Amino acid sequence: MLATGRPVRDRRGARASARTHEHGRSGVIPTACRTRPSWVVEFAALKEEVAVLRRDVRARLGAWGLHDLVDEAQLCVSELVANVITHVGAGTPTTLAVRLNGPSLRIEVHDPDTCALPKVVAADFESEGGRGMALVGAVTDRWGIQLGADGKVTWCELATGLPPVSGHDGCLRMTQVETVIGLYGDHGARPGSRPGRLGVTEGEEAAISVITDLLHWLSAHGRDGDDVLDRAQVRFEAEVFEGPW
Numbered sequence: 589m590l591a592t593g594r595p596v597r598d599r600r601g602a603r604a605s606a607r608t609h610e611h612g613r614s615g616v617i618p619t620a621c622r623t624r625p626s627w628v629v630e631f632a633a634l635k636e637e638v639a640v641l642r643r644d645v646r647a648r649l650g651a652w653g654l655h656d657l658v659d660e661a662q663l664c665v666s667e668l669v670a671n672v673i674t675h676v677g678a679g680t681p682t683t684l685a686v687r688l689n690g691p692s693l694r695i696e697v698h699d700p701d702t703c704a705l706p707k708v709v710a711a712d713f714e715s716e717g718g719r720g721m722a723l724v725g726a727v728t729d730r731w732g733i734q735l736g737a738d739g740k741v742t743w744c745e746l747a748t749g750l751p752p753v754s755g756h757d758g759c760l761r762m763t764q765v766e767t768v769i770g771l772y773g774d775h776g777a778r779p780g781s782r783p784g785r786l787g788v789t790e791g792e793e794a795a796i797s798v799i800t801d802l803l804h805w806l807s808a809h810g811r812d813g814d815d816v817l818d819r820a821q822v823r824f825e826a827e828v829f830e831g832p833w
Contacts, residue, residue, distance in 0.1 A: 625652050626687035633672040633680040633699070641665050641684060648686060649693075653764055657693055657746050660727045661686070664744050667720040668697040668706075671742065675704040692729065692745040700739040769794045
């Protein structure tokens with residue numbers, strides 16, 4: 589019985605079915621982790637577009653759980669797009685791409701000009717320009733330029749703080765789960781064990797603790813934990829076993 593007073597529904601059949609399905613497709617990777625979170629948008633490089641892009645960046649990073657990187661990412665987008673407007677020309681067809689690159693958030697601005705290359709300028713403190721790439725360099729781990737036959741890509745990377753996850757490189761969902769489970773596991777870690785690096789058995793126990801606390805939270809807010817578990821199971825199966833490779 590859950591705290592709601594309702595009998596627990598029998599999910600053993602659904603779980604057994606899920607295990608059988610998984611064993612039939614050895615090494616299956618959840619659909620949510622087959623691709624890295626990414627966002628690409630095409631636009632004309634105009635000053636009025638910068639505010640729109642900044643709002644969109646905030647929304648995207650919020651959806652990915654990367655709230656702490658919003659300010660730095662917005663600054664980078666503003667400066668990289670401003671560089672296109674100033675040195676390539678207003679109205680230039682431009683593409684912004686934001687994605688995870690391992691443990692880093694990568695921001696790319698694509699434009700068709702291969703001659704006007706961004707560079708750090710030693711500008712005076714009171715100067716109105718020349719500090720764009722210096723600012724980008726100050727808030728990011730690294731930045732650079734890639735030249736191609738049809739244009740260039742100016743890119744930069746911000747550290748996400750998400751730990752690398754073996755077998756799920758670049759999967760934001762798995763790294764977030766590992767972080768939460770690691771926090772729970774650290775409280776009951778055996779002497780001499782490494783914080784944040786749990787084995788499968790320890791991770792399973794930590795996951796049970798997470799789910800138990802979530803059920804307490806749902807109950808405290810008057811929600812039906814049993815119903816939430818059922819909905820989560822349905823969503824999980826839909827994402828993991830969605831169509832063939």
